[in-house]
Structures are given as structure tokens and as C-alpha cells.
Amino acid sequence: MRRSVSVAVLITVVVLGFAVWGARNSGVAAQGKAQNAEVKIxxxxxxxxxxxxxxxxTVTWTNHDDIPHTVVSADDxxxxxxxxxDTDEKFSFTFTKAGSYSYFCSVHPKMxxxxxVQ
Amino acid sequence: MAGKEKDELLHDHNHDRIDEDGIDRRGFLKCMAWAGTGAFCVIRGGVLRSYSFSRLPALDPKEMAGELSFAQISDSHMGFNKAANPDVAGTLKAAVDKINGLTVAPEFLLHTGDISHLSKPEEFDAVQQILKAAKPQDVFYVPGEHDVLNDDGKDFLDRFAKGSKGAGWYSFDKKGVHFIGLVNVMNLKAGGLGSLGHEQLEWLEDDVKLLKHSTPIVVFAHIPLWSVYPEWGWGTEDSAQALSYLKKFGSLTVLNGHIHQTMQKVEGNVTFHTAASTAFPQPAPGKADSPGPMKVPAEQLKSLLGITDVNFVRGQQALGVVDSTLE
Structure with a gap:
């Protein structure tokens, strides 16, 4: 009886250990799996x-219009x-923190x- | 004066067909017919009347000539070089030639913004150089959003609005007419329209407080102060408050640019007027996917660009507005 309890504890510890290790590992993996994105204007x-x-x-915006635009965070x-x-010019920004980032064109705020970011 | 509630759009842009490239060619022809002949408009008793440009010779000269006349130009977009107009300097020069050819020389010019395309010093320089050839040497400016791109509009202020308040608003009087230049292109908010802001509105209320109600008022700003087409940002979110300070005046004319086409609207005793661009035309509201520059055949371009000549006739409380194209 005592032995079986010890085994159970051991198994639990090992399983938990793997779980913690796995979670950490997957966190690292997510960081490493940065997926750059393109936004067309x-x-x-x-x-x-x-x-x-x-x-x-990193998100990269490219302006394909004949009219200049901007990419500006709506947060304060x-x-x-x-x-x-200007036409064909690009802007890139690397998002390091999770969250929701609203933005707009300060020249044409309807945009x-x-x-x-997850 | 009993303010009419009539809401009348004098130049109707309800064209019915858009080609695959987003250009409403049939509508264009209709516009061109209108723009090509031009229109002479008179506000009398708060109501604007429009006469075809071709009828001007037949008009009583008293209706055309007044004690004060000026011309409005707009949206020169110096620096723009895309297909819609690869020669914006050339079309601005053509506007100057047109102004210099007017039978009654305007006393001054109003430029309702987007002087430049990218707020670059060389673009501002080029416009100032070209306008030196205009007979009227006084030019009053308000900024468009393209003039304040880099430094919160500091370069614009230094060059074009010295001595103005805030971001460049001011007023002046000419022969009994009170002119007010407003700025509605600063601190725009995500999803929003043009904006005047609290500080400017307070200044405006104070500016007109002591004026007699019979004083004719001309307000000029870049983005329309009426809702032309909010979906494209063609309006100013706090314009109603500005107009509330001005509605006591018997004669109120609002001149704007920004939308690169001529439109007029009468609302009670207020007449709203937008000027064409000297650079490139934009589509009628909602008649294309976006308000981007319209590419039109070169031979049509000048018929869609223009200047606005405004005549003030004392005693009739009337402003005559003449649109003419660059051809």
C-alpha cells in the first residue's frame, strides 16, 4: 500500500514536471514562431x-495608393x-507584447x- | 430674415453609371458641361442663384461687378506627380493665367488648403513662386491635411499664416465683409471627420460676438463644414457648433476645398460652396471605391480643374460665385 502511494506520488511529480517543462517549452516555441504579416494600403x-x-x-504596411497615408496607433x-x-513606401513595427492595437491613418482618419498580438 | 429650411443641392452628383475603372464617364460629361461653361452664382436674401458662365455677357453688369471681388483656388497638391496629373505646376500656372484674365481683377486670393502634397519645403516654395505671377498679391491660406504632415504644421504656419491663432486660424475685414479662416485638419481622431476643436470654437464665438448681424460673413476652411459624404471623411464633426455662432448673420458663405469638385448647397441663409482642385479631380461622393485621384484623359483634365471667383455686392447682401475651369 505504502509503495503504491509512493509510486503514485512519483508519477504525479513526473507528470507535473513534464507539464511544466512542456508549457515553458511551448512558450518559447510561440516566441520563436513569430509570423510576420503584411498589410496593404x-x-x-x-x-x-x-x-x-x-x-x-513584425507587421509591414505598404502604401499602394497615389495619395500619402500614415499608420498611427489610436492608443494614448x-x-x-x-x-x-508616399506611394510604395513601407512602415514596419515589431509587436513584442500581447494585446489589441487599433490604428488609423492620421491624414484620412476614416481609415x-x-x-x-497573441 | 426668415431662415428657409430648404435643403437644396444645386449641383447634383447623382450620376447613374460607373465604368469598371470607377470613372463615371457619363456623369463626367454632365459635370463637364456644367463646369465647362461655368456658373455665376448670386446669393440674394440668403438664397444662392446660379447662372451659366456662358450667360455672363447677357447679365446685368451690376450683378457681376461689386465693391469687392476675390478668387478662390484650392488643392494645388504641389509635388503630386502620378497619372491623374503629372504636371500640377502647369495646372496651377493655368489657374493663375485664368485669374489674371478675369475682367474684374480680384483684390486677393484665398487658397483653401492642400497647397502641397507632402508638406515639403520645395513644394511650398514652388507654389509661392507660381502665385507671385498672379495679379492679386495678397493670398490668404488655410492648411489642408497635406500641409501639416511633418511637424504639426509649423512650416505651414511660418510661411502662410504668420500672426494667426492656434494652428493657423484668423479673421480679417475687407470692405465691410468679415472673412474667417478656420483650420479643421489638425488632431484628427481615428474613425473621425475634420475637426475644429474646443480652442478654435471658443475663439470663433468671441471673434464674431460684437459684429452687427448685417455684416456679411465668409468662412473658409479646407475640409467641408457640411456633411458632403461622411463615409469618406468629407465633413467636420464639430461644424454645427461653429455654424451656431454664425447663423445670426444674414449673409453667410462657407468656402471649402478638399473634395476636388465643385458643389454648392443652400441651407437657410447659409450657402456652402466647395472649389475644384487646381491639380486633379476626385470622384463624386460614393461613386467610386475610394476618394482617390481620378485619372481622366489629358484633354479632359483642365475642364475638371478650376478656380472660383467671388464677387461681393454691397447693399444686396449677396455674394456672386463664379466657377470657371482651366480651359
Missing amino acids: DNFSFGPAMVTVPAGS PKAFKSKVL TGKVV
């Missing part, structure tokens, strides 16, 4: 309007802010988008 809109990426990913304080992007 076209026809006065961000496409896709919402992108979801793992933490550590602003998480990110591009300079003015809005969101980056969800």
Missing part, C-alpha cells in the same frame, strides 16, 4: 483590416507612429485597422 483602406500575429512578429500614448508614407 489600397483604395483608402487597410487590408486586411485586422491581422492576428504571435508576439515578436501611441504604441507606434509611421512617418508619412482604421487593428493588430491583435
